[in-house]
Amino acid sequence: MARPQQFDREVVLQKAMQLFWQQGYAATSMSELIAAMDMRPGSIYSAFENKQALLLEVLDYYSQQGHAQVCLVLDEAKSSREAFARLLASMVHEMTCETPAKGCLIVNMLLELSNVNEEAGAHLRRHLQATKDLFRQALVKADEAGELRPGQNPDVAAVFLLGTVYSLRVMGRAAASQEEMRILCDQSIHHVFLNQQD
Amino acid sequence: MARPQQFDREVVLQKAMQLFWQQGYAATSMSELIAAMDMRPGSIYSAFENKQALLLEVLDYYSQQGHAQVCLVLDEAKSSREAFARLLASMVHEMTCETPAKGCLIVNMLLELSNVNEEAGAHLRRHLQATKDLFRQALVKADEAGELRPGQNPDVAAVFLLGTVYSLRVMGRAAASQEEMRILCDQSIHHVFLNQQD
DNA sequence: TGATTAATTGAACGTTCATTCAACAATTAT
DNA sequence: ATAATTGTTGAATGAACGTTCAATTAATCA
Numbered sequence: 120m121a122r123p124q125q126f127d128r129e130v131v132l133q134k135a136m137q138l139f140w141q142q143g144y145a146a147t148s149m150s151e152l153i154a155a156m157d158m159r160p161g162s163i164y165s166a167f168e169n170k171q172a173l174l175l176e177v178l179d180y181y182s183q184q185g186h187a188q189v190c191l192v193l194d195e196a197k198s199s200r201e202a203f204a205r206l207l208a209s210m211v212h213e214m215t216c217e218t219p220a221k222g223c224l225i226v227n228m229l230l231e232l233s234n235v236n237e238e239a240g241a242h243l244r245r246h247l248q249a250t251k252d253l254f255r256q257a258l259v260k261a262d263e264a265g266e267l268r269p270g271q272n273p274d275v276a277a278v279f280l281l282g283t284v285y286s287l288r289v290m291g292r293a294a295a296s297q298e299e300m301r302i303l304c305d306q307s308i309h310h311v312f313l314n315q316q317d
Numbered sequence: 318m319a320r321p322q323q324f325d326r327e328v329v330l331q332k333a334m335q336l337f338w339q340q341g342y343a344a345t346s347m348s349e350l351i352a353a354m355d356m357r358p359g360s361i362y363s364a365f366e367n368k369q370a371l372l373l374e375v376l377d378y379y380s381q382q383g384h385a386q387v388c389l390v391l392d393e394a395k396s397s398r399e400a401f402a403r404l405l406a407s408m409v410h411e412m413t414c415e416t417p418a419k420g421c422l423i424v425n426m427l428l429e430l431s432n433v434n435e436e437a438g439a440h441l442r443r444h445l446q447a448t449k450d451l452f453r454q455a456l457v458k459a460d461e462a463g464e465l466r467p468g469q470n471p472d473v474a475a476v477f478l479l480g481t482v483y484s485l486r487v488m489g490r491a492a493a494s495q496e497e498m499r500i501l502c503d504q505s506i507h508h509v510f511l512n513q514q515d
Numbered sequence: 516t517g518a519t520t521a522a523t524t525g526a527a528c529g530t531t532c533a534t535t536c537a538a539c540a541a542t543t544a545t
Numbered sequence: 546a547t548a549a550t551t552g553t554t555g556a557a558t559g560a561a562c563g564t565t566c567a568a569t570t571a572a573t574c575a
Contacts, residue, residue: 284486
């Protein structure tokens, strides 16, 4: 028995996410958010509390989507090597299909905010830890299936592959070429996994 | 025949650098710079033009110091393997000796600014390209000395090792452990270089 | 010593920022 | 219809931002 919301929460969250992703947190003003979300100040503040809370909800939304994407790719491939190769390749595509590249919202915000915004920093580190756990989980199976190179183990490989992801995220913002990124991915995959014919 | 400057340009640049490094560009206000540099607004503006120009000079200063440090380490070690191992180890130390870790000014600023500050972005990409060139140059010698693993070459290895540096920079801000960083470094060095006994 | 030059000072400027709120609109329940 | 409830609106708010500038200070030179 009241007036219904005119906006779709997920749609306006995506609009806000695009801006934060492209420009960063501090460089995105409420005026720009108001324009992009097509909402008036009062509506935004009644729906999201304030700019900080809006950011946190955007981060959670991105995080959830990211993890779903990772799980999907890791689960449907027929080997761990192929799974991680596809995951890295999709990131290379993501880092190069737009100019200028937006990079990764999480890594961008980690480097912009982790020292000046404790709450955001905690969200971001939690996400990265969860991603590492997903990697590790997939690599335990890979190890049991004998897919890992001698000297590798799930813990080491998870650190190494997450590091490769970080590299790609930075290279994206550095405007590195697709070729360089592919080289890095190939090297990393080759370092962790046995060749398929083995 | 005029009043001499009261401040040492390098000293106040370092003060400004510390703030930008710790907090980022947007999160560092002129008020904070005024306090840290112990200069009044007019002095800062007459010496550095404005906040943007101050940043660019800080970036150039950091860049110059960074390259000097890289050259030093790469030149004085008795093998390329040891040179890069020491370089990465010093970065691990840099990423973990302070809490919260400041990371790397260049990578921090790249992820905060490259999409919203064209001039800063250009400076940052130029620095990263120069670093890659330094790496490549050292790796050409390593290749000639037969230090590289089969399948490696200076171009590929430079991309890979610069990627490792990016990983460390992000891990620093993610509050990763020294142990994780050491694992990543060991893996990368082992991937690129032959074992010393070979 | 007085003139000249340059550096320093700090109050003040206009702008933009994130945020608030009273008035208004749209829906449901009675 | 009317009351009750909630969402929307947009002008207004105070604070903080980067920046400016007239006045002052400190040095050199004639």
